[in-house]
Amino acid sequence: MLTEFLTIAVLQLSFGFGSFWPVTTPQTFQVREPFRHAPEVYADQLNFVATLVNLPGAAKKQSRWELSYQLFFIPEDKYQEALKRLPRGGSNPPPEHFHGRILLARGHRKITRLGTIEERTITLNGVPFKQKIPDGLRTKFGVLMTGYAVKIFDGELKTTVYLSGIFLTDPFETDPNDQKQVSARKTLYLNFAVTPDGTLNYSQLARKNQNTTRK
Amino acid sequence: MKNFKPRLILLCLATVLTLCISHEVAQAACPQIEAGGTVYGSYDCRLTHSCGGWCYYRCECPTLNHGATCDDVLRQAGFEIVSSPECLVV
Numbered sequence: 519m520l521t522e523f524l525t526i527a528v529l530q531l532s533f534g535f536g537s538f539w540p541v542t543t544p545q546t547f548q549v550r551e552p553f554r555h556a557p558e559v560y561a562d563q564l565n566f567v568a569t570l571v572n573l574p575g576a577a578k579k580q581s582r583w584e585l586s587y588q589l590f591f592i593p594e595d596k597y598q599e600a601l602k603r604l605p606r607g608g609s610n611p612p613p614e615h616f617h618g619r620i621l622l623a624r625g626h627r628k629i630t631r632l633g634t635i636e637e638r639t640i641t642l643n644g645v646p647f648k649q650k651i652p653d654g655l656r657t658k659f660g661v662l663m664t665g666y667a668v669k670i671f672d673g674e675l676k677t678t679v680y681l682s683g684i685f686l687t688d689p690f691e692t693d694p695n696d697q698k699q700v701s702a703r704k705t706l707y708l709n710f711a712v713t714p715d716g717t718l719n720y721s722q723l724a725r726k727n728q729n730t731t732r733k
Numbered sequence: 734m735k736n737f738k739p740r741l742i743l744l745c746l747a748t749v750l751t752l753c754i755s756h757e758v759a760q761a762a763c764p765q766i767e768a769g770g771t772v773y774g775s776y777d778c779r780l781t782h783s784c785g786g787w788c789y790y791r792c793e794c795p796t797l798n799h800g801a802t803c804d805d806v807l808r809q810a811g812f813e814i815v816s817s818p819e820c821l822v823v
Contacts, residue, residue, distance in 0.1 A: 552795070601768055601777065608764025684765050686779040687791075711784075721782030 553594060556658035559690035560648040561702040564589065564662075566623065570638040570670065571725065572711035578673025583629045585640060588613060588665040589622040589706060591647070591689075593655045613665040613684055620650055662687050664706055664722065677716045685722035763788035771809035773801035778812070789815075 568585055575581045592600070596618035604611060613619065623645045631637050651660070667682035685708070693699035709721040767778040767790060774797040778790035792812070794803035804814055 601766070604766060604768060606769040608767045610765050681762075685781075686766065709782075717786075719782070719784035721784070723781055 551658060554658045555654075555656065556690075557648070557653060557656040559658060559688075559700055559702050560651060560656050560660075561689075561704045562646075562648045563643075564622065564645040564647045564703075565705040566640075566642040566645060566664075566708070567705060568640040568666075568708040568710075569635070569725070570629075570632065570710050570712075571635070572713070572719075573632060573638070573670065573672055574712060574714050575672040575674030576632045576638065579630075580671065580673035581630075581632050582669075582671040583632055583638065584627070584669040585708075586624075586626045586667045587708065588624040589645060590616070590619040590663040590665065591622060591651055591655075592616045592619045592661040592663055592686075594657045594660045597659075597661045610683060613663060616661075616663065619663065622647060622650060658688075658690065660689050662689055662703065662706060664708055666708060668710060668718075668720075670710065670712055670718070672712055672716070675712070675714075675716050679712060679716065679718045681710075681718055681720065687722060767792075767810070767812075769810065770796075771806050772798070773805040773809055774798050774803070776803070776806050776810055778807075 566587070566589060568587065570583050573581060573583075590613060596616060600611070600616045603615070623642060625642065627640050629637065629640075648656070664685045664687075666684070668680070670679045671677070672679070687703070687706070689703055690700040691703045693701070705724070707722055707724050709723070709725060711719040713719060763780055763783040765780045768776060770776070774794050776792055776794050778792040780788060781791050782789050790812070792803065792807055794806050797803065797806065807814060
């Protein structure tokens, strides 16, 4: 009887303490504010920087890098509609899946001299952005989309790598030190790297070390 | 000999199908969008980079059920939460 009473008392105390003691530390995450008009997070112009960061056969004459790219803006409501038409879980929709997208820029480059990181970088400056987006569509969670198709031949590995896809991102950037501070995104990045075993790594993040000359 | 034509057509179809599937597999290394819902809320994750065989996403949770955090949603959806992505040289 005493044992049962003690057990109940301990359980009650545990529950009581547990209510006041946070089990998990507070998490920081982004809460979406739907359709909040935020023209201040739209840059007047965008830059686009595509880099083939690493290529084992960069110094080889036979090496080639071919890139087709398209930059789009997707209004927030159209993005939400497109999301609902996707299957649950993972998917790889083409740019055409996003109806109502606004084309900002497109281009195609084929590079045959790949010896230095500068030669392996494609830069497009001053792409008009804000003026192309009607004011009513300048909401915080509109979406910037980079569509790409890449073909890389590595002269050392004697292999060709293909990849096509999209990257999606917000029109704003968040301050890494303060998640609540946002500013207009000014540059879209597209990075590729061929590894020594011939696989392709790819990213839309800004490179930490812009001066790397790794091959 | 009279079965040759249907066999040839079947072989061609199988070849085309195999090429299509292998092409899709080659392209679909990492899903570019991971979106859906769990008992804790909904999530919208966008691929930021792929390296070392891993797919890294930036996620938002448009809806959260009472008391849940975005981390709860993402863990339930099968994501591993990492603070700083690895192999960020790319």
